[in-house]
Amino acid sequence: MSETATIGLDTTPRVSKRFRLQWEEAQQAWVLLYPEGMVRLNQSAGEILRRCDGARSVDEVVADLEQAFATTGLEADVLAFLELARKQQWIDL
Amino acid sequence: MNAPEAVKPQTPPQPGPPLWLLAELTYRCPLHCVFCYNPVDFAHTPDELATEDWLRVLREARAAGSVQCGFSGGEPLLREDLEVLVAEAHKLGFYTNLLTSGVGFSDARARALKDAGLDHIQLSFQDSTRELNDFLSHTRTFELKQKVAATIKDKGWPMVMNCVIHRLNIDYIDRIIDMAVELGAEYLELANSQYYSWAMLNRDQLLPSRAQIERAERITHERRQRYGDRIRIFFVVPDYHETRPKKCMNGWGNVFLTVTPDGTALPCHTARMLPGLAFPNVRDMDVRRIWYESEGFNRYRGDGWMKEPCRSCPEKEKDLGGCRCQAFMLAGDPAAADPVCDKSPSHHKVVEAVERAERGEPAVVERPLVFRGPEESRRRKAGLLPPGG
Ligand code: SF4
Numbered sequence: 229m230s231e232t233a234t235i236g237l238d239t240t241p242r243v244s245k246r247f248r249l250q251w252e253e254a255q256q257a258w259v260l261l262y263p264e265g266m267v268r269l270n271q272s273a274g275e276i277l278r279r280c281d282g283a284r285s286v287d288e289v290v291a292d293l294e295q296a297f298a299t300t301g302l303e304a305d306v307l308a309f310l311e312l313a314r315k316q317q318w319i320d321l
Numbered sequence: 322m323n324a325p326e327a328v329k330p331q332t333p334p335q336p337g338p339p340l341w342l343l344a345e346l347t348y349r350c351p352l353h354c355v356f357c358y359n360p361v362d363f364a365h366t367p368d369e370l371a372t373e374d375w376l377r378v379l380r381e382a383r384a385a386g387s388v389q390c391g392f393s394g395g396e397p398l399l400r401e402d403l404e405v406l407v408a409e410a411h412k413l414g415f416y417t418n419l420l421t422s423g424v425g426f427s428d429a430r431a432r433a434l435k436d437a438g439l440d441h442i443q444l445s446f447q448d449s450t451r452e453l454n455d456f457l458s459h460t461r462t463f464e465l466k467q468k469v470a471a472t473i474k475d476k477g478w479p480m481v482m483n484c485v486i487h488r489l490n491i492d493y494i495d496r497i498i499d500m501a502v503e504l505g506a507e508y509l510e511l512a513n514s515q516y517y518s519w520a521m522l523n524r525d526q527l528l529p530s531r532a533q534i535e536r537a538e539r540i541t542h543e544r545r546q547r548y549g550d551r552i553r554i555f556f557v558v559p560d561y562h563e564t565r566p567k568k569c570m571n572g573w574g575n576v577f578l579t580v581t582p583d584g585t586a587l588p589c590h591t592a593r594m595l596p597g598l599a600f601p602n603v604r605d606m607d608v609r610r611i612w613y614e615s616e617g618f619n620r621y622r623g624d625g626w627m628k629e630p631c632r633s634c635p636e637k638e639k640d641l642g643g644c645r646c647q648a649f650m651l652a653g654d655p656a657a658a659d660p661v662c663d664k665s666p667s668h669h670k671v672v673e674a675v676e677r678a679e680r681g682e683p684a685v686v687e688r689p690l691v692f693r694g695p696e697e698s699r700r701r702k703a704g705l706l707p708p709g710g
């Protein structure tokens with residue numbers, strides 16, 4: 229993982245091995261599980277992270293989201309969230 | 322209705338699911354920790370739940386929305402069906418945690434637990450110096466823990482160390498942190514002892530002075546800077562030195578559900594000491610009903626049960642009046658304010674204990690440390706002997 233590289237459109241982020249991403253029926257939310265803890269994600273965070281599989285690029289994640297939610301212009305939001313996710317060590321680049 | 326806000330009957334809000342299930346598989350343990358949080362009368366506990374019972378509890382809890390599952394004890398490795406339970410929990414979608422002292426953790430069991438899908442092991446250490454470690458736990462287990470730590474890393478588990486901090490080891494905190502890093506720990510919990518059960522018996526010997534705590538915090542901070550991302554260090558301050566209580570268990574019946582070895586369901590692992598409360602047993606009631614409907618879980622939910630000074634306190638949502646067990650132990654009333662709070666009429670009891678710690682009164686001579694053990698336990702019944710009696 230490179231600390232200084234900026235997240236670009238061709239970056240292929242993946243959910244860090246420190247966490248397990250899982251859909252929780254009882255909470256109607258995606259959660260990140262880690263030793264003795266849990267982060268409950270809001271809908272957009274969950275939808276972004278579940279697409280971070282280490283194969284898809286940010287570009288593809290954005291396109292996929294825009295298609296799934298029939299909208300455009302998500303790029304800036306996705307990049308901003310991924311920046312935050314990296315700070316939290318939720319994703320590896 | 323036009324009732325003014327203050328006298329409106331408060332209906333506790335519908336709680337969320339029991340996110341955290343703590344399965345205390347057994348009270349048996351080869352160690353004899355002086356701060357052990359198992360009940361002091363654990364030797365009187367009737368039969369442990371059978372494998373089938375636990376499997377059912379896991380399924381019911383998962384269906385009710387539990388997602389973190391901790392297997393603890395006592396020493397959970399003493400249960401030979403541990404792997405079976407972990408496998409079922411994993412299959413159900415739990416994040417599975419094993420809380421162990423490491424005694425009984427062979428390579429064969431490590432492999433079996435890995436195959437069963439165990440997500441994480443929290444290894445507890447008493448201290449980083451073997452002498453003190455052996456002194457405090459009464460057994461020579463220290464080298465074994467180093468070996469266990471290596472196995473944990475080797476199997477690719479995240480490495481979480483937990484060390485209970487108190488007067489007798491707090492001055493070695495630098496070595497404890499350094500050793501955790503050396504062993505490859507990714508998380509280190511330095512949890513100051515909380516004063517329940519065995520730790521309450523030993524409180525005067527275990528409570529650190531303010532100067533000790535400040536030094537330990539300073540060192541922890543300095544080590545955090547030094548090690549950066551290599552390790553995340555959590556330092557939990559002892560609430561006796563505060564003037565506001567902790568929000569105990571993040572709220573009574575709010576996220577935590579403990580099931581004890583005999584199947585009693587509790588909102589926290591020490592709640593059984595509280596008088597006048599019947600807690601349900603998983604042998605008789607399913608988890609969902611226990612969580613949402615039982616009297617034991619509903620009694621101290623929300624804030625409708627509060628008395629003054631909590632009832633009219635502007636901070637009540639922040640700490641929910643603190644810990645019910647501490648209120649009972651120190652103020653004699655589980656519905657009182659936690660005496661850690663300086664608004665509590667019993668706050669002086671906490672202050673006096675801290676003052677004794679400040680003076681460093683060597684109670685050790687007149688009153689030896691009480692090591693947790695079955696013989697000692699049989700001589701005690703919770704509530705019958707006063708703390709330290
Ligand atoms: S605190 Fe010590 S004695 Fe108590 S269960 Fe844990 S390891 Fe055993």
Ligand code: SF4
Nearest residue numbers: 630631634637642662
């Ligand atoms: S009076 Fe009660 S609610 Fe207010 S801060 Fe103290 S313990 Fe908390």
